[in-house]
Structure formats: C-alpha cells, structure tokens
Amino acid sequence: MKKVNSEVELDLVFKHNNSFFLRKIFADNEDKYILNNYFWETVFVNWIKIVKNKNNFLLKELFVNKKKFSLSFEIVDNYEIANLNQKWLDKKGPTDVLSFPIIIEQYIKNEIGYIELGDLFISLEMAYKQALIYKHSLLKEMLFLASHGFLHLLGWEHNDQEELDQMLSFQEYLISQVDFS
Numbered sequence: 001m002k003k004v005n006s007e008v009e010l011d012l013v014f015k016h017n018n019s020f021f022l023r024k025i026f027a028d029n030e031d032k033y034i035l036n037n038y039f040w041e042t043v044f045v046n047w048i049k050i051v052k053n054k055n056n057f058l059l060k061e062l063f064v065n066k067k068k069f070s071l072s073f074e075i076v077d078n079y080e081i082a083n084l085n086q087k088w089l090d091k092k093g094p095t096d097v098l099s100f101p102i103i104i105e106q107y108i109k110n111e112i113g114y115i116e117l118g119d120l121f122i123s124l125e126m127a128y129k130q131a132l133i134y135k136h137s138l139l140k141e142m143l144f145l146a147s148h149g150f151l152h153l154l155g156w157e158h159n160d161q162e163e164l165d166q167m168l169s170f171q172e173y174l175i176s177q178v179d180f181s
Contacts (some may be wrong), residue, residue, distance in 0.1 A: 008048050012041045012071050016075035031139050041094045047174050068114035081123040096126035097145040099152035118151040147171040
C-alpha cells in the first residue's frame with residue numbers, strides 16, 4: 001500500500017454480514033483483503049489524504065485543517081442492499097453501492113475537529129457479478145465501488161457524462177494508489 005505523508009485518523013466502523021453467499025464466495029476465492037478491517041482502514045485513510053492534498057477538490061476548504069474522520073462501511077448481500085435501497089431511496093431491487101453522506105455546512109462554519117463522512121454499503125453479490133462481467137478481480141471491483149461511494153460521501157455527483165467521466169478518472173487514480181507489494 002502506498003502511503004501518503006500526512007496525519008489523518010480514521011474511526012472506521014467496518015461490518016460484513018455472514019450470509020451464505022459471502023461464505024460461498026470466500027470458500028472459492030482466496031482474496032484475503034475484502035473482509036479485512038485494517039485493509040479498508042488503510043485504503044480510506046490514504047484516499048482521505050489524497051483528497052486533502054488535491055488543490056481543486058470540491059470540499060478542500062472543509063478538509064484543510066481536519067485530521068480526524070469517521071466512516072461506516074458495510075459489506076452486505078443483495079437482500080440487505082435491496083432493503084436499504086427501498087427504505088431510503090424508494091427504489092426497488094438491489095444495487096451495487098449506496099452512500100449516505102453526512103457532511104454538512106456546520107463543519108465549515110464551526111471549528112469541529114472531526115468530520116463524519118457518512119455510511120457506505122456495498123453488495124458483495126453485485127460486486128462479484130460485475131467482476132465476472134468486466135473480467136477483473138473481485139477486489140478490483142470492490143475498490144471501484146468503494147471509491148465511487150467514497151466520492152459520493154464527499155459530495156461528488158455525476159449529473160452528466162462529463163461529471164461522470166471526471167469522477168471515474170479520479171476513482172482510477174485513487175485505486176492506482178492501492179499497492180499490495
């Protein structure tokens with residue numbers, strides 16, 4: 001993992017359910033990182049550091065003097081993400097990633113020493129199917145979905161193709177900074 005030099009603390013609440021599908025995937029898959037709390041904490045800390053150092057980032061003024069962040073990240077199955085999708089977004093069926101940002105204007109106005117980023121959910125079932133479709137590893141798909149959800153937590157939107165292309169480009173950069181050697 002490439003380290004970015006800066007002090008950042010992350011309170012990561014990481015969960016995954018113990019569904020039959022999850023157990024089946026990992027019985028067949030040797031990818032030890034996906035359900036590893038330390039791995040995800042390292043990934044998100046590095047991504048926060050990158051965002052803090054990016055001059056033209058959307059919320060740079062919010063991040064400049066902040067060193068403490070909190071994030072909830074949960075890996076779920078299709079059943080759970082479909083329930084969340086219906087309950088909170090009034091959409092039927094499963095999706096691959098859901099982000100529920102918490103960043104509010106009060107963080108900018110007050111000298112609060114931490115930032116609660118929000119909640120991020122990824123369906124491992126959807127990630128698995130998409131990894132097969134795109135012919136890459138499950139871990140790469142999980143990083144893609146995590147980076148996409150992470151940017152949404154930071155306020156990034158893609159209302160048109162140009163915004164989506166910019167977001168996807170930045171996601172690829174974030175993912176490229178994850179090194180396993």
